[in-house]
Amino acid sequence: MGTLTISEVGVAGAVRRLWRAILSALAISLAFVVSGLTSATLASHWAANGWYDRHYNYPPVPSGLAAINTVFGQRCTSDSNFNRFTWGAEGVTYNVNFHKKLGGAPTPGWYAGNGGLSTNLFYDVRGHIANNHWDSRVLGGIWGYNCRLKSGSTTEWSTHAWGIAIDINAAHEHVGHCHNHTVDGGVAQIFQSHRWYWGLGFCDAMHFQYATDY
Numbered sequence: 001m002g003t004l005t006i007s008e009v010g011v012a013g014a015v016r017r018l019w020r021a022i023l024s025a026l027a028i029s030l031a032f033v034v035s036g037l038t039s040a041t042l043a044s045h046w047a048a049n050g051w052y053d054r055h056y057n058y059p060p061v062p063s064g065l066a067a068i069n070t071v072f073g074q075r076c077t078s079d080s081n082f083n084r085f086t087w088g089a090e091g092v093t094y095n096v097n098f099h100k101k102l103g104g105a106p107t108p109g110w111y112a113g114n115g116g117l118s119t120n121l122f123y124d125v126r127g128h129i130a131n132n133h134w135d136s137r138v139l140g141g142i143w144g145y146n147c148r149l150k151s152g153s154t155t156e157w158s159t160h161a162w163g164i165a166i167d168i169n170a171a172h173e174h175v176g177h178c179h180n181h182t183v184d185g186g187v188a189q190i191f192q193s194h195r196w197y198w199g200l201g202f203c204d205a206m207h208f209q210y211a212t213d214y
Contacts, residue, residue, distance in 0.1 A: 056119040059102070082098075096144040099210075102121045141167065166191075178200065181205035
């Protein structure tokens with residue numbers, strides 16, 4: 001084999017660089033394919049393991065304070081704080097407590113239950129979000145039961161005090177967000193389709209409550 005000239009060395013180097021670029025592009029493409037397959041597999045894992053939208057034993061949605069007390073009893077009781085599940089967002093795991101009537105019922109082949117009376121919040125709502133693979137759409141600050149007054153009020157109790165309200169994205173939101181909020185519309189629709197009222201109607205986009213006119 002003869003000695004390469006300067007121009008030939010330049011061509012050979014260019015060819016090597018081209019091959020490296022092609023191989024690098026193929027590796028990136030393969031990574032995306034593998035990632036896509038993994039996501040597709042995980043997206044259906046709740047249903048694959050037996051989850052389905054049960055809509056079991058939902059309580060009626062109360063309208064106004066008197067109806068809230070009729071359906072859910074008094075605020076700040078053991079029933080208000082009966083159920084709990086964990087929900088992770090942005091690297092933080094939140095304990096979400098809520099009313100006995102809004103979840104915790106056993107679901108054959110999937111969830112043994114904790115003595116709750118329906119499948120509403122933990123099972124149906126949470127299951128829809130997970131099975132759609134939308135967990136990343138829910139941002140940090142997820143809160144449920146809290147025995148407190150409404151923000152800015154000295155007389156009216158918050159629906160959180162009955163354990164019938166959930167805040168999501170609270171780390172990114174504040175009361176008064178009627179526009180340019182961070183709450184995903186698809187996630188909001190899941191709550192609404194399971195009888196939750198979206199607080200966007202009174203400029204509190206992070207807030208969902210199982211009651212109206214209060």
